[in-house]
Amino acid sequence: MRTRSSAGGVTIAAIVILLGTALATLPTPLYPLYARELGLDAVGITATFAAFAAGAVCGLAVALLGSSRLSRRTVYLIAAALQAASAFVLAADGGVPGFAAGRVVTGIGSGLLAASGTAFLLELSRDLPPRGARLVRTIAPALAFAGLGLGPLISAVSAPVDVDGARLIFLGMGLLVLAGLGLSLVLLPIGAGREVIASSVGRRPALAWSSRFGAFAAFMTTGLFGSVTTVLLAELGTSDIALSGVFAASVFLFGAVGVVTLGRRVPAALSATCLAGALLLVGVAMMLPSAALLVVAAIAAGTAGGALFARSLGAAIASAPQHAFARAVSVFLCAYLGLAVPVLGFGFAARSAGTEPAVWAFAALGTAVCLGVVVASVVEARDARMQAPALSKERSLA
Secondary structure: OHHHHHHHHHHHHHHHHHHHHHHHHOOHHHHHHHHHHHOOOHHHHHHHHHHHHHHHHHHHHHHHHOOOOOEHHHHHHHHHHHHHHHHHHHHOOOHHHHHHHHHHHHHHHHHHHHHHHHHHHHHHHHHOOHHHHHHHHHHHHHHHHHHHHHHHHHHHHHOOOOHHHHHHHHHHHHHHHHHHHHHHHHHOOOOOOOOEOOOOOOOOOOOOHHHHHHHHHHHHHHHHHHHHHHHHHHHOOOOOHHHHHHHHHHHHHHHHHHHHHHOOOOOHHHHHHHHHHHHHHHHHHHHOOOHHHHHHHHHHHHHHHHHHHHHHHHHHHHHOHHHHHHHHHHHHHHHHHHHHHHHHHHHHHHHHHOHHHHHHHHHHHHHHHHHHHHHHHHHHHHHHHHHHHHHHHHHHHO
């Protein structure tokens, strides 16, 4: 009975994470509708996207500060409730202020849901049979990417013709998340996640710089495609909502593939190098211009970004497993900083200098951050080799 209950809890929690994170990118192909009816330009689009990411950063910071008082289950339920509320705010006719407010709440909820949901699923997997537990451990880090890819797909399939149609999509998503929240209260084991998030005693070790840079670079890349896909495609002569949705979704879905298939196999330095190359390829695609090359660059960036994020998250948790939730929150905090800040700069650069120079500036910044991953990985590997003999000597003396 316990296993059956845990399996149901894991399933509904995974669905809520997918739906909740999908709300983050649901507006991506719909921005032309909001641009036409609400008067948003490139800066307005990136600003509303940055507002979402800023909300995520604030929510994650609060979760990190309160990690000694809250349980994983509590944070997960709060995050799911916030996502349902944000969908209803976006479904209301609130103009630009209402849309911006809804995006901030979406950010807070999605950031908490991605971090708390990942850690919570890993905890719930302990009650599953070995095969099920291994499956959950493999897919849990990929759910955030998969959910981000689901959002544009939903918009592409729905293909609303105006903002009122978009609001109906948000209303439907809000009802689905709310239903998932209700099922979570019923299906999740009562004692699951009851212990506090940071249950261990002692000072938490600092997060490695390779994990910080890696998470920042991975989500920085998704921020580009998650916010200004329609701007990039418009420069190449394409303004179809369905095509924009499929294009944006492919980046995140290939990110999920990178998490599952390459995250544990490819070193962070190699993933970062491939990601830098993919970002530079985006610049080349815009310069030519070539929509086909942009698609190739987006798929490569998504796959490399997913692998890099999985490696960053896995290394952070493995270095201090007793602080798993706090480590997950810290990594996602760096990730959402990468999601918020660079793309806002892109919007201002695009307005003042044009889309192509903005893309090249973004690619240069991304390359620099990826170089930081490579350098940090080399330094940390060297330090680990230097510390190994000392630790062996201490054990032998003991």
